[in-house]
Amino acid sequence: MFERNRNTTVIVVGNQKGGVGKTTNTIQLAGALSERGRRSLIIDLDMTSGATKALGAPTDGWISSFELLTGAENAEDTIITHEEPEVRLPPQVHLVPSSRKLAELDTFLAQNPWLIQQDLLLQPMERLRGMYDYVFLDTPPQKTKTTIPALKAADFAVLSTMPDHLAVSAMAEALSDIVAAQKQANAKLALLGVIVCAVPRPKTRLSRELVAYLERTCVDAQGxxxxxxxxxxxxxxxxxxxxxxxxxxxxxxxxxxxxxxxxLAREFEERLAFLKQRPPILLTEEVAHA
Ligand SMILES: Nc1ncnc2c1ncn2[C@@H]1O[C@H](COP(=O)(O)OP(=O)(O)OP(=O)(O)O)[C@@H](O)[C@H]1O
Ligand SMILES: [Mg+2]
Known part of the structure; x- marks a missing residue:
């Protein structure tokens, strides 16, 4: 379908806290990157189909991320491209939609004991490498059967948060998820950055304090x-x-x-270029528990 001449970076967009802008930031960032001439694929790994709906794509009746994860279809055959007339995706933004079938993933794994859950995305990502500049893995809230494979298959993680008390207090857990994935499954995984979104304008005193708190606590091992x-x-x-x-x-x-x-898209690419030049500084557990 495409030439495989791109240097693909796989990004997991995470945070187990629900409703903190993961999906919104994924689709807007992919849209902004397309204006910079980049081609992105968004894989919707959430059975509630947030990214699929937000991009105006059907949530059922299409081959979906379930078939990609289970290997029922080759990864490239699950993609909706911007040329699909029924869906008006932004140029250069492609989608693997999700469907309610993702609820059957547990049963599928129980019936296929030789398959290892955390490895489900490794082969699909290998098949897609070269076709895109970016593959974004939009994860569901909670560490479900699709979050773990996404953390294992990604090159970089991006976290999303909002300046409200509950979202900010969930950040320590989001950071320690990345540390655990680095330690136990994917040593190359690096945290690219934390997007703070839905910031009220003008900033309230509380939102200023919460953003300043995030600035202080979301730091790498070198501060x-x-x-x-x-x-x-x-x-x-x-x-x-x-x-x-x-x-x-x-x-x-x-x-x-x-x-x-x-x-943000410009800053995202600048950071990526910087981190690709030098080995990323891993987060420490102390940071994750700040
Ligand atoms: N900048 C913004 N301004 C206003 N509303 C926003 C903004 N960013 C996100 N939202 C809204 O916040 C809500 C949660 O956002 P989103 O669905 O992107 O979060 P999520 O982390 O993907 O949620 P889930 O964990 O349920 O998948 C949505 O209703 C979205 O429209
Ligand atoms: Mg979402």
């Missing part, structure tokens, strides 16, 4: 901040775009939050 400098503002336009199945860049490309995502 460098892991938070992306670019923060994403809260805006109803983000939700309106999702309701009509478009990225904000498609729906209102002139919106200030669309510009924030463009700036």
């Amino acid at each position: 460098q901040s892991l938070k992306f400098r670019t923060e994403i503002s809260r805006s109803v336009a983000v939700q309106e775009a999702q309701k009509v199945g478009q990225t904000l860049l498609q729906y209102r490309g002139d919106h200030p939050v669309a510009d924030e995502y463009r700036t």
